[in-house]
Every structure is written in C-alpha cells, then in structure tokens.
Amino acid sequence: MCTWITEKVPMTGRARGVPEWITVTQANVSYDHPSCAPFDHAVLIDFVNPGDGVGARIAIELSATSALALVSALNQALATPEAVSDLHDQSIAAAPVGSRG
Amino acid sequence: MIVEMVGFSGHLGDVIEGYSARPVVPDPTPGMVVLHHAPGLDPWSKEVVRKFAYAGYATVAPHLYHRRGPGDWADVAAAARADGLATAMPNEQVSGDIAGTAAYLRAQPGANGRVGVIGFCSGGRQAFLAACDVPSLDAAVDCWGGSILPRQPDPAGWRPHGRGVIHRAPDMAMPLLGIFGNDDSNPDPGEVDEIERVLTELGKTFEFHRYDGAGHAFFCHDKPNYRQEQAVDGWSKVFAFLDAHLRKDDAHVHLDH
Numbered sequence: 001m002c003t004w005i006t007e008k009v010p011m012t013g014r015a016r017g018v019p020e021w022i023t024v025t026q027a028n029v030s031y032d033h034p035s036c037a038p039f040d041h042a043v044l045i046d047f048v049n050p051g052d053g054v055g056a057r058i059a060i061e062l063s064a065t066s067a068l069a070l071v072s073a074l075n076q077a078l079a080t081p082e083a084v085s086d087l088h089d090q091s092i093a094a095a096p097v098g099s100r101g
Numbered sequence: 102m103i104v105e106m107v108g109f110s111g112h113l114g115d116v117i118e119g120y121s122a123r124p125v126v127p128d129p130t131p132g133m134v135v136l137h138h139a140p141g142l143d144p145w146s147k148e149v150v151r152k153f154a155y156a157g158y159a160t161v162a163p164h165l166y167h168r169r170g171p172g173d174w175a176d177v178a179a180a181a182r183a184d185g186l187a188t189a190m191p192n193e194q195v196s197g198d199i200a201g202t203a204a205y206l207r208a209q210p211g212a213n214g215r216v217g218v219i220g221f222c223s224g225g226r227q228a229f230l231a232a233c234d235v236p237s238l239d240a241a242v243d244c245w246g247g248s249i250l251p252r253q254p255d256p257a258g259w260r261p262h263g264r265g266v267i268h269r270a271p272d273m274a275m276p277l278l279g280i281f282g283n284d285d286s287n288p289d290p291g292e293v294d295e296i297e298r299v300l301t302e303l304g305k306t307f308e309f310h311r312y313d314g315a316g317h318a319f320f321c322h323d324k325p326n327y328r329q330e331q332a333v334d335g336w337s338k339v340f341a342f343l344d345a346h347l348r349k350d351d352a353h354v355h356l357d358h
Contacts, residue, residue, distance in 0.1 A: 016175070028183040033140050033222070033318075035175050038325045040317060046179050054172040054180040 003082055007073035013037050013062035022056045025049045037061035102154040107161065109205035112197025117167040119202060120147050122154035129213035131347035132206030134199055134231075134238075135162040136224030138318065141178025142166070145323050146221075156340060158347075159209055163202045165195065165227070192266070195227050196234040203237050215239045215347040219339065220246060222318060226266060232277050233269035240346035242278045242339055245317050247287035249296055270299050277307040278342040280335045282315030282328075310338050 014036040024047045034042040042061045049056040062070065077083060104122045111117040120142060124130060133153045137146035142164045153160040164174070166181040203216040217240040220228030225246020232241035243249075251265040277300070281293050288296070293311060300307045312319065312331040319328040320335060 028179070030182060032182060033138070035140050035143060035178070040324070040326055044179075044182070046183065048179075048183075050180075054170060054176040057176050057179055059175070059179060 003080055005077070005080055007076045009066075009069040009073045011062060011066045011069065013042065013060060013066050015061070016059040018055070018058065022052065022058070023049050024058070025051065031064070034061040035059075037063070039063055043067035102151065104151060104154070107205070109161075109201055111163065111167075111201040112194045115168065115198075117163055117198055117201070119161040119163040119205075120150050121159075121161045122151045123159035123209070124154050124157050126157065126211075128157075128211075130157060130159045130211050131213050131343070132203065132209075132216035133158040133160040133343070133347075134202045134206070134216065134218040135160055136199070136218065136220030136227045136231075137162055137165065138220075138222035138224055138321075139178075139182075140222075141181070142174045143178075145321050149219075149221075158343070159206055159212065161202050161206060163198050165190065165198060165224075192230055192234070196231060199227070199231045200235045200237060203235065207237075213348070213350075217241065217343050217347050219343075220244065221320070222247065225249075229277070230266045230269060232275050233266070233272040236274045238275055240276050240278070240343060242280070242342065244280045244320065244335075244339075245282060245285055245288065247317075249288060250292050252287075267296065267299055270303055270305065273300070273303070273305050275306075276342070276346055277305065278339065279307065279309040280320075280338065281309065281311045282317060282319050282326075282331070283311055283313050284316035287317070308338075308342070310335065 028046040045060040047058040170177040219242035225243040315328040315331040
C-alpha cells in the first residue's frame with residue numbers, strides 16, 4: 001500500500017550526495033567538527049558502502065536540534081501501520097529459526 | 102607562486118601526497134609544514150598553505166589521512182573518522198610523515214635549510230609532538246591543539262582515554278608558539294595553564310598567546326568560530342615568531358603576510 005504520509009521537519013545542516021544510487025551497507029554517526037555545516041560540532045551521518053571505496057558516501061551534517069527532530073520524524077514514520085507490520089515481519093525473519101512462533 | 106600536489110616519502114618510506122605552494126623568488130626560502138585540522142585537508146587548510154607561500158615560505162601540507170584514500174578529501178577524512186584515525190593515528194606515523202615533509206622541503210632548490218611546522222586542532226597536538234620528536238625541525242606552532250594532556254574517558258564512554266603527548270615535553274628541542282582561545286573546551290584554559298606549567302618547569306623556550314572572546318578554530322574564516330580581531334592578531338604573532346626563527350640569518354626581504 002502507498003502510505004503517502006510524509007513527516008516534514010525544519011532542518012539546519014548540510015548534505016552531500018553522489019549522482020547515482022549506491023548500495024548502503026553501513027551508517028557512521030558521530031558528533032564532531034563538520035566539514036561544511038555552520039557549527040563547531042554537529043551530528044555527522046555518513047551512509048556508506050566501505051567495499052566500494054571512500055567515495056561511496058552520502059554525507060549529512062545536522063545541528064544537534066535538527067538531529068533530534070530527525071529522530072522524532074523517523075519514529076513518527078515508523079509508527080505508521082505499514083511500518084509496524086513490516087517491523088514485525090522483519091523481526092520474525094531475523095529471529096533464529098527455532099524461536100519463530 | 103607555484104601550487105601543486107606533490108608526493109614524497111613519509112613514515113617508513115610510504116609515498117604520501119601533500120599540497121604544496123612555494124613562492125617564485127630569488128631569495129633563499131624557509132620551509133613550512135602545515136598540519137591540517139581533524140576535518141581533513143580541506144579548502145581552508147590549502148588556503149593556509151598558500152598564505153605561507155605568499156609570505157615567502159615554501160610550504161607543504163602532508164595529507165595525514167592519505168593512507169585511507171584514494172578519494173576526495175572529505176570522503177577520505179570521513180573514512181578516517183569512522184576508523185577513529187582522526188585522533189588516534191600512531192605517533193610514530195605522524196612524526197615520520199612530518200619528518201618526510203621537512204626533508205622534502207629541505208631538498209628543494211632555494212631552500213634556506215630551516216623548516217618549521219604549524220598545526221591546527223588535531224594538527225596542533227601533532228605540531229607539539231613534532232617539537233619533541235622531529236629534531237630536524239627548527240620551530241613549531243601549536244594552534245589550539247587538543248588532547249596534549251591525558252584525557253579521562255567521559256561518563257558516557259564517547260571519549261576514550263587518551264595518553265596525550267605532554268610526557269614527551271622533556272624532549273622538546275625547538276622553540277614553541279602556542280595560540281589558544283579562552284572559550285575553547287579542548288584545550289580549556291586550565292589545560293593550557295598546565296601545559297605552560299610543565300614547559301616552564303622544564304625550562305623550554307615557548308610563548309603562548311591566549312585570546313578572550315575566541316574558542317576553537319578561531320582562524321577559520323569559513324567556520325562560525327572565526328573571530329576577526331583575534332585571528333588577525335594571532336596571525337601576526339605566528340609570522341613574527343616564524344620570521345625570527347626561520348629567517349634569522351637571511352637578508353630580510355619584506356613580504357606581505
């Protein structure tokens with residue numbers, strides 16, 4: 001089902017992408033000096049695929065307040081019935097075979 | 102000036118890359134090693150290299166995260182950060198890369214034989230280390246280098262215990278200039294007091310300049326921490342110090358800083 005539900009939250013930060021889709025296998029999250037965002041420290045999120053070299057990276061730098069707003073928006077999105085259902089299915093799929101109910 | 106990327110031997114003979122800018126002048130030129138801050142060999146760090154070249158110094162910034170590449174500087178720095186390398190590169194490797202950069206500069210035509218080092222943020226700590234561990238250098242400048250003193254782990258476990266480099270201070274073999282903002286938290290004013298105390302007790306040659314109304318990275322004009330008045334004064338202190346120690350026997354040639 002298409003949910004057509006979008007959480008929109010104001011953000012203060014910077015982002016840097018790549019021209020084509022990349023496979024993401026890891027997220028690196030830190031609170032450190034940003035490269036571009038106008039803060040001394042910021043929440044730095046790198047979606048990466050280390051197997052494809054350092055350039056396989058989507059970078060986001062957010063103010064601490066913006067990062068909290070993002071966390072809230074993620075939780076809101078994950079509270080939709082479709083997400084709750086998918087989370088349930090994925091947790092069953094990830095469980096050891098003998099423990100599946 | 103001539104600006105280019107160069108390659109030279111660093112620690113254990115590893116070929117590393119560096120950003121080079123050198124003035125085109127007939128006079129003998131001192132050399133400068135610029136150590137980039139933790140975010141990497143970014144455009145501001147490269148501007149600093151060109152600033153020194155404009156002031157008459159043949160200058161190279163070794164890319165200290167080079168081994169984590171190849172790639173765009175920001176991606177390489179992000180990978181280094183993810184690996185914890187930004188603050189945890191082996192001291193031996195850093196010193197070896199700095200010594201290699203200094204040797205490269207000394208080998209260039211027109212070099213006057215003297216080479217200094219300046220570092221910012223994590224590079225400030227590395228400049229302090231170099232003052233103790235790379236005796237081929239002639240002067241060192243530490244700009245707000247953090248973690249020179251041992252750091253205790255914080256309660257949340259985010260910051261690991263760090264040994265610092267202050268224990269190497271007895272080996273410091275060259276004059277040191279320190280530039281600090283009094284609103285900084287690493288190093289905070291109490292830590293700068295302690296570094297001053299240790300260097301004084303050891304009888305080392307050093308001068309520290311500490312600025313009110315400035316925090317970390319207050320030279321960085323592309324960051325919100327930039328403080329114009331303090332930065333202008335700080336740069337004047339840097340060049341006065343370096344001119345005194347790296348050009349002292351040269352016929353003085355006035356160049357804008």
